[in-house]
Amino acid sequence: xxDVYLALLHHPVYDKHGAVVTTAVTNLxxxxxxxxxxxxxxxxxxxxxxxxTLRRLxxxxxxxxxxxxxxxxxxxxxxxxxxxxQAPALDDVIAEIDRETGQLPYLVATSAxxxxxxxxxxxxxxxxxxxxxxxxxxxxxxxxxxxxxxxxCDAVLEPVRGVTAYNHLSVRSAAAIILDRLRNGR
Amino acid sequence: xxDVYLALLHHPVYDKHGAVVTTAVTNLxxxxxxxxxxxxxxxxxxxxxxxxTLRRLxxxxxxxxxxxxxxxxxxxxxxxxxxxxQAPALDDVIAEIDRETGQLPYLVATSAxxxxxxxxxxxxxxxxxxxxxxxxxxxxxxxxxxxxxxxxCDAVLEPVRGVTAYNHLSVRSAAAIILDRLRNGR
Numbered sequence: 001x002x003d004v005y006l007a008l009l010h011h012p013v014y015d016k017h018g019a020v021v022t023t024a025v026t027n028l029x030x031x032x033x034x035x036x037x038x039x040x041x042x043x044x045x046x047x048x049x050x051x052x053t054l055r056r057l058x059x060x061x062x063x064x065x066x067x068x069x070x071x072x073x074x075x076x077x078x079x080x081x082x083x084x085x086q087a088p089a090l091d092d093v094i095a096e097i098d099r100e101t102g103q104l105p106y107l108v109a110t111s112a113x114x115x116x117x118x119x120x121x122x123x124x125x126x127x128x129x130x131x132x133x134x135x136x137x138x139x140x141x142x143x144x145x146x147x148x149x150x151x152x153c154d155a156v157l158e159p160v161r162g163v164t165a166y167n168h169l170s171v172r173s174a175a176a177i178i179l180d181r182l183r184n185g186r
Numbered sequence: 187x188x189d190v191y192l193a194l195l196h197h198p199v200y201d202k203h204g205a206v207v208t209t210a211v212t213n214l215x216x217x218x219x220x221x222x223x224x225x226x227x228x229x230x231x232x233x234x235x236x237x238x239t240l241r242r243l244x245x246x247x248x249x250x251x252x253x254x255x256x257x258x259x260x261x262x263x264x265x266x267x268x269x270x271x272q273a274p275a276l277d278d279v280i281a282e283i284d285r286e287t288g289q290l291p292y293l294v295a296t297s298a299x300x301x302x303x304x305x306x307x308x309x310x311x312x313x314x315x316x317x318x319x320x321x322x323x324x325x326x327x328x329x330x331x332x333x334x335x336x337x338x339c340d341a342v343l344e345p346v347r348g349v350t351a352y353n354h355l356s357v358r359s360a361a362a363i364i365l366d367r368l369r370n371g372r
Contacts, residue, residue: 028214036355076352160225168221169225173362177363
């Protein structure tokens, strides 16, 4: 089984007007996605922001739960946050995976938008099952990954569809559902 | 297809020591679960707390996005929050569903814990597909629904399992995954 990694980009992403922006890091994006990553066996989850101050904030959050008051209060959080890493940008994540595994990851962009040649869940599950290079799932905050980021990925995963036309899940919910689909089949 | 409703209880729930407590309402529980509910066609999502001040807080959050500055800033939120209702307790939710549909809902408790006779997802999907009374999914905050609440439900849904022993998803992630499983099959 190939390893799965996850990255959450806060830049470059679109805002609702289509401008390329840097979003702020949200505390619950760190926690919720770490807990889902831990549950579904993700090897590492990178919170990516070019803003050094926000990386320091995430460091403080993690330290609070790892060695601060939170460690005694709720050890489960420490266990989840152990999968969290930080990087300024996607390139740093790719380089780190390459350094650790000796392989460049297969980059899978996620998007709420439909488009041509979307990678199906069963196809990605088959790829994971066959071994091979690690897979890096790339999530965007704000209004999603820029076209430039999507274009450099090897594939774009099909969006999570519900039963209505509404397709505005939080990135926390989308990540949880996608990991469940990849690990528990469908 | 039977209608699905959802309730998130802030009382009575356990804290980590097993004491019965009332948890605070979390802003993102309102938003994330509303967005997932809207995506997966849930008819209504009740945020339940006996604390009137917190119900007023939730009213303010909803008004901000419905008619306040948020309505222009992000109409998608308004659309999601339109499914949100409030109630002091589970009994009020049951009474409201009965009043609106003329039927008492089939109560399905959710839990991260294993236990005897858990309701499988395929069985619940079959029940939904066959029509019949509306189904109310009951979620707990904190460390989960009390035994008393679970005992009065008609069934307890099997927990969301990952690929590790870690089973501490946020209620936001668990609700998203469960709705996806019920609506998109597995």
